[in-house]
Amino acid sequence: MVYRTTRVGLRLTRLQRQRCFGLLRSAGDVWSCVLELNGWRRRRGDAPLASIRELFGELAAAGPGTFGELDSVGARSVLHRFSDAWFAAAKRRKAGDGSARFPRRRRGLVPVRWYYGTFRLDGRRLRLPVAVGKPSLWLRLDRAIPYPAGQVRSVTLLADGGRVWLEVTAEVPITTYPPGVGPDPGRVAGVDLGIIHPYAVAGPDGHGLLVSGRAVRAEHRMHLADTKARQRAVAKRAPKPGQKGSRRWRQSRHRTRLVEGRHRRRIRQAHHEAAKTVIAWAVQQRVGTLTVGDPRGVLSLDAGRRHNLRLRQWQLGRAIAILRDKAELAGITLQLVDERGSSSTCPACRARVRKPAGRTMTCTTCHTIGHRDLFAAATIATRTPTGADSGGITTTAVAVLPRVVTHRRAGRHLPGAGPSRRDPRRPHHVAAAGSVGRLRPAPPPTPVAGSRSPAPHGEEPQTPPPRRERLWSQHYVLPVEEESLSELFWSVARRLRHQSHEALQPWGITPGQARALGVVAKHGTMRPSELSEHLRIAPRSTTEVVDGLQSRGLVERLPDPADRRATLVALTASGAATAQSIKAERGAQGERFFAALPQRDRAELARILAALRVSDPA
Template identity: 65%
Template sequence: MPRRRESSAPPVVYRTARVGLRATGGQRRRLFGLLRSGGDVWAAVLLLNRWRRQRGDRPLVGYQELCRELAAAGEGTFGELSTVGARSVLRAYSDAWMSAARRRRAGDETARFPRRRRGLVPVRFYAGTFTVDGGRVRLPVARGRPPLWVRLARPLPYPDGQVRSVRLTCAGRRLFLEVTAEVPVTVHPAGAGPDPDRVAGVDLGIIHPYAALAPRGGEGGRDAALLVSGRALRAEHRLHLAEAKARTRAAARRAPAPGRRGSRRWKQFRRRTRALEGRHRRRLAQARHEAAKAVASWAVAQRIGTLAVGDLRGVLARDAGRRQNKAVRDWAVGDLLRALADKAEQSGIVVEMVDERGTSSTCPACAARVAKPRGRVFHCRRCRFTGHRDLVGAANIAARASASAGAADGGSVVTGSPPVTTHRRAGRHLPGAGRSRRDPRRGLISRPPGRPIPTDPVVRGGGSIWPAVARPGTGPGSGESLAGTRREDQAPPHRGEPCLTRP
């Protein structure tokens, strides 16, 4: 979670962006040499503390103690790695050791101290030790070595004067610079900024990563709601899993026997697998940040001062079977929370965690407990209330946050009319989600039982159309909203009953 500086200056937050590098062959060797040297520093600290444990001495875990040992070793001990880069590895080791010690003192017996060697360790350089010149960055190296300039794959998203550190890392054999900058908190005009008294509830889910509702936050005192669809993210998980299984089955016969080195074809398969895994993670990270940005923009437009988010720690620790556990793991609740907290803090909005137990099975109009529906429609037989299941959970979360804050309308959740609902979609950049061509991985998913053989000419070669094919001009990303175009998307007949939103 980004930190906020406490001073008389305007408040700022620290934001980090990952930028790729365009390096030549020689530059790649030098950059990977820095990462390997970082791994050597890490291994040296592990070996030093191992010797001290064998002698019965206290391990060296403090940052200053480790820096004194590094100074005694001298400059150039770890190849081209400068003292600044080596100290960043020592700080990472010290922070990991101290974090494990705090967790163990708190009673967490699963916390483990850093004892495993790592071949490549990221190296961080702080402000004043590197130089940013347009689309190039000069990284510090050991004394007597030639300067190392690297070219960025895209311009920095922050001004050069706001950059505070850069971190050299790799993912899937691709080199990146994680640029951390000091970004000021958004200053809103008078009367248009977030109101601390306005609270909106946010319900996290798999179909809808974010479902938010602000009681009486819309026009004319109506409830304002936001639904961010995450079906493209779920499709990306399923298609990537199907592709990984197909690739594994195809390469199973080329797998080396135990104790034997793999062939060139096997190594090429492993490199390709790592590249696809990295691309998969980058796509999902971008989609989650886009979804969080949509929530923050909506909250600013509604002048929301506090976002109450349901605490899902009780749900995540439950064993629900192989398939559901896989879905929960792909859900990545921690990434969603971090992305939302990051965007909200920059906009001047406070994020508060609220107990979400029973929020999706409680009627927001009469507070009656209702069996959790299987679909997206919530229906209360007691008061005839009908609404979207995720927005019902968001409404109850907002009510709990207002009641805990002592608001006068903490128990009043919804109005009698449907809310003003905004629909957004996360992952428009994913293949097959917008105007882009049909995702070729869809053919790896088998057709459900009972589904007839497709005759649509869009499907080439009579392949499967499961999931559905995005048509040009009507699919997500085409600029046209699909909300309300299907029969099940239409608002149900009111007949005098309050309705939260259409399902």
């Protein structure tokens, strides 16, 4: 069994929000009382109070009702937090860490924790315990908890970014697998941590994984630009030292805290997505041991102003902790090794290689070419410890170089497509104001029942025109006599596309994936670049399409015998059968769609469309 914690938002009324912040402020009062008590004891030359028993005794002597609505269980959780922080600092100082500091700073809002049996969880409603004589405090969660109610062991109320959150900790069993399917401890994969690629994994059998973190870097860059612009905008109305500040200034500060909290949540979610991708890939490859290169030994080196900023934003410790947490839940062992020299060593011949400026590494000794991060991961895999008792490391004769690489991207939820936070280097299309789609008329406003009539005084309100029937699309449908030829064509095309979506639902694939499956079935095994030319899409989009088909077992990537740096996309037996079924279903769908036209009109329509397809628009 392992313990997992998830953060859930709360839907609160104004009174509930005030009571929650009151509980957090009362917890801060408990923290401050312990600091004052230890301050008095220090001035008298007495030993500080740090043990749980001594702190609980002082709390019992304070009596009930001393800390507002905060009950004894919540107050004890604050004392537990103080005691843990005090003994952790004492342990670090005993080990020789002179930078460790005992808890001596006051805190306005302190998280409060309640354990199993003291709270009540009923679906998306939670009752928190309060002091005797106070009304019950029921809270509504904004989403369902991802754990069964019987596995929840504690809930923690905290404030972050100006909002109140609830952290739910549950006892979750380790994942079990059928015989012969689960992770094998003998299958080792090396993991190289980085900034551009948070995780680069080199596994057995020549498989590799690259997780891109460029979306995370873009979020950091855009957030920094927004912060600077906001500071410039409010610089003139910022209060002087010692001034309280206006209401407008306090509202600006509150908005800044909300934006900072949102940025931290986005980055945290991207880290979880990246680690989840690595563990899912490792389970698929039956990897039982992840050997992670620990680069914390080189972070103290001065690498210039810009690179030092990247290192500060890296959050390396969190990346390792999240990966270890998810590996433990999946039954995979994670081991840390020194990564020094892994990015400048050829994994094939172990020769020293000069670090390239880009991502492609070329060994001048054995002429091996490949991705720099994957080569580092392959070298890290050879440093897997053999055991705690042996004290040595495994050094295989030849590292396993990745031949088939899977590309994934972390941070797909981050804003990048919206016009407000879009990368300025990417062009975007501007739609008509108020339209549902691009260059489409917006539907007319519909009067609301019970609203005031827009007619002048003394006149009868106009009767609204009858609403026209909506078809499958959400676009407003114009009468036939008001539509142009192009609008009629697009209306029929949207209807046909919608029916195509419905026809592909039994197979669970998108129309783009169905097109790619049909191209491979028609032309045979090909490279991804050739598939991009057939589909007329970017190579990056082709990679995502092939990844989706491969995850469903419809295609597979094979090494190209003519070029070991390239891969081939081939149909599996299931993919061939699916392609035939989709082709038959689409044929039947087309017959049903055009059944309303006689054979002569269908032939004329086919002739017209064929002429338009080959015509030159200029």
